[in-house]
Amino acid sequence: MSTDKPHKKRDIFIDGPIDPAFVAESIAKHATRTDIGGHEIFLGQVRADMAGGTGGGSSARTTAIDYTAYRDMANEQMTPIREEAFARWPITCLHVYHSQGVIKAGELCFFVFASAAHRQAAREAVAYVTDEVKKRLPIFGKEIIADGGHQWKSNT
Amino acid sequence: MSTDKPHKKRDIFIDGPIDPAFVAESIAKHATRTDIGGHEIFLGQVRADMAGGTGGGSSARTTAIDYTAYRDMANEQMTPIREEAFARWPITCLHVYHSQGVIKAGELCFFVFASAAHRQAAREAVAYVTDEVKKRLPIFGKEIIADGGHQWKSNT
Amino acid sequence: MEVKLFGMIAEKAGAETIAVAAGTVRELRQAAEARIDGLAAMSYAIAVDRRIADDALKLDGNEEVALLPPFAGG
């Protein structure tokens, strides 16, 4: 899309869960780009894991994650990730969205979408961007537990 | 989903292009599965390539692909591909759809969707299934060219 | 036996099926190539009961047989 320049600064954050209808709209917008042969999409969904992992004594499950972010920094940190992806793979478009606020188990919180002439480029770009966003963006997640407690999620 | 048993025989074919709204509905159906942490999706879109490739003298573009299939055989060949994917990766769901009929440039013709607790499994399963479907399913594509001619697509 | 034709092969034959007599896949191939102009020069596979078959496979005439040009899904 013409709005997909790698250097363009945008807000990746969406309040609340990502609606599957929003994913459909994003896909539909690419119908005018007849140089695209494949779209690759990753969607993160909140899992109802056992709180505290295998070592925890709790038998209560995560019911939601409350996401907060250092929003300005996170949006700025997307710029180099986006540039790296466009430099490494011949992709035509890249879109990234992340939820903020309370996202319940079963709801979508993360949406990474790359398009390219050939599937390999789109596939590898989505894998890279998904991993780098998790590593490099200051996004914080409070796991809300069924027994009323909470714990802080960490990707490291 | 409970309908996603690897051994279940289903019809992967959809008449005409795959509607982005259908992709959204497929995603939304997984909201009840709170053991899913990630969905990976590949969508094939018809490209308006130069007909005849780089060696061809034609300057006309592909405007559509008319897909036909040996439908019974294609659906049967999906069974081992599906079983291989479930055996190799801890995925919870796998969905595959392919268009038949005339699909115009910019429209979607192929939809591969895997879900798993963790993104790596879903990502690798989608890559595998996408590649195997292209190799092993008897699906045929007549590229309709802007100048009124046509040529036959081949994945090999 | 009736042989299903697909894609470029159906186009060349001007038909969705042809009828041939053959006791093996090899004989089927020879009979089909004698009937369909240009088929001998093409890359194609033969499916018997919806699986790709070798030339040596015997046929009793009750099988579902098809000639398959190169696959192009996706």
Added chain:
Amino acid sequence: MEVKLFGMIAEKAGAETIAVAAGTVRELRQAAEARIDGLAAMSYAIAVDRRIADDALKLDGNEEVALLPPFAGG
């Protein structure tokens, strides 16, 4: 200078910001750890003007400074 707090650090501090005086990131870290119970035992990063900063970086007090607990996006 005002220091932004996020996630578990904001929770521990019971505040979204704290005010400290510091001429380097190291001094900022020491001042924050003196102010926020348990921070010294945590894994966290310090961002200066929205980039992760080393302890040696000098501060003139006009920077945008933040304490960042482990990232958890996705």
